[in-house]
Amino acid sequence: MFPLFQTASFSFESAEEQAAVAAGAQEGFSYSRSTNPTTNAFHEVIADLEGGEEAVSFASGMGAIHAAMTAVVGAGDHILCTDKVYGGTATLLTRTLPRFGVTHSLVDMTNLDAVRAAIRPQTKLLWAETIGNPLTTVLDLKALAQIAHEHGALLGVDNTFASPYLARPLEDGADLVAHSATKYIGGHGDLLAGAVIGSHDLIHRAKVICVDVGGCAAPLEAWLMLRGLKTLNLRMERHCANALGLARFLVEHPGVERVNYPGLPNHPQHTLATERFGVMVGYGGVLSFEVKGGKAAAFQVIDRVKLALRAGSLGDTDTLISHPATISHRLLTPEARAVSGVTDSLIRVSVGLEDLPDILDDFRQALAGLA
Numbered sequence: 053m054f055p056l057f058q059t060a061s062f063s064f065e066s067a068e069e070q071a072a073v074a075a076g077a078q079e080g081f082s083y084s085r086s087t088n089p090t091t092n093a094f095h096e097v098i099a100d101l102e103g104g105e106e107a108v109s110f111a112s113g114m115g116a117i118h119a120a121m122t123a124v125v126g127a128g129d130h131i132l133c134t135d136k137v138y139g140g141t142a143t144l145l146t147r148t149l150p151r152f153g154v155t156h157s158l159v160d161m162t163n164l165d166a167v168r169a170a171i172r173p174q175t176k177l178l179w180a181e182t183i184g185n186p187l188t189t190v191l192d193l194k195a196l197a198q199i200a201h202e203h204g205a206l207l208g209v210d211n212t213f214a215s216p217y218l219a220r221p222l223e224d225g226a227d228l229v230a231h232s233a234t235k236y237i238g239g240h241g242d243l244l245a246g247a248v249i250g251s252h253d254l255i256h257r258a259k260v261i262c263v264d265v266g267g268c269a270a271p272l273e274a275w276l277m278l279r280g281l282k283t284l285n286l287r288m289e290r291h292c293a294n295a296l297g298l299a300r301f302l303v304e305h306p307g308v309e310r311v312n313y314p315g316l317p318n319h320p321q322h323t324l325a326t327e328r329f330g331v332m333v334g335y336g337g338v339l340s341f342e343v344k345g346g347k348a349a350a351f352q353v354i355d356r357v358k359l360a361l362r363a364g365s366l367g368d369t370d371t372l373i374s375h376p377a378t379i380s381h382r383l384l385t386p387e388a389r390a391v392s393g394v395t396d397s398l399i400r401v402s403v404g405l406e407d408l409p410d411i412l413d414d415f416r417q418a419l420a421g422l423a
């Protein structure tokens with residue numbers, strides 16, 4: 053394993069050497085908010101996995117998304133964002149960025165004509181998610197990159213749900229990729245981190261924000277991510293296989309109204325998802341489903357699971373179950389929640405690495421009697 057440099061600062065043999073490193077005249081490390089060998093090693097690996105020139109890491113996915121956005125936009129600029137966006141990103145756009153003069157609007161990015169029509173002269177950034185949360189909406193990133201570039205804007209993509217094992221948005225023409233590395237990159241539910249990957253120029257801008265704001269990932273987190281990435285392939289294959297198995301079980305269950313999973317033939321973007329990643333690996337480890345009986349029934353199912361954990365994250369080794377309307381999307385207005393497709397009866401599952409029969413047994417007993 054690459055060593056863990058668990059240090060804030062680095063010492064030097066002489067004042068001259070320290071001055072040379074500080075001035076950039078000599079290679080070296082002086083302070084871990086700017087650079088650290090372990091975080092640098094993680095940057096090289098994640099940049100390589102995403103097919104980008106460079107990467108920078110953050111203390112969380114939101115730190116990464118904030119830096120990716122503000123590396124591109126400033127006061128007076130507009131962000132056009134997918135309407136099926138992670139709740140935290142939506143609140144960054146509605147609560148914090150407007151205070152700095154950045155406006156946004158939401159659009160259904162599965163409708164490319166609507167995307168074209170929503171672009172304004174001030175639009176500098178289109179923000180998409182490879183697989184949207186929690187409806188698992190799959191976006192055509194190639195088409196979105198083309199539209200963005202035709203209008204002089206850039207495309208940023210949150211690739212958290214897919215991970216670089218399923219999708220590499222930079223190869224589709226995206227300019228920046230952001231991750232909540234808390235999820236599949238770390239993979240074990242034991243860290244919070246984020247990453248941004250892109251060209252030297254854009255990552256340089258994101259690095260400046262990281263140093264100025266101080267939101268860098270800690271060396272221990274970088275080390276854990278390096279370790280997590282060694283099993284990304286094995287984990288993603290198992291997550292995908294288990295999620296497909298659970299989706300197929302749920303779709304047949306009389307107590308289930310509908311299942312959102314790109315691997316199901318009736319998913320609106322099943323063909324696109326199959327072309328882009330389904331045939332190679334699978335369709336991701338997250339699914340959501342609506343139960344008959346509204347919020348009460350959804351809470352009942354969540355309360356009854358025994359193997360799955362009631363927790364709001366995703367990409368862990370364990371299966372996690374949550375209620376988006378009261379967890380990830382709780383800060384959205386009821387109207388915005390409706391646009392996101394987050395109903396009171398919707399349950400999200402991040403399918404873990406357990407044996408599939410155990411997962412199916414758990415959901416069978418949790419859903420028993422629901423019809």
Ligand SMILES: Cc1ncc(COP(=O)(O)O)c(C=O)c1O
Nearest residue numbers: 112113114138185212232234245
């Ligand atoms: C798609 C997506 N992006 C970003 C984030 C934010 O990441 P973090 O919690 O690491 O800040 C999340 C968190 O759930 C997420 O699901």
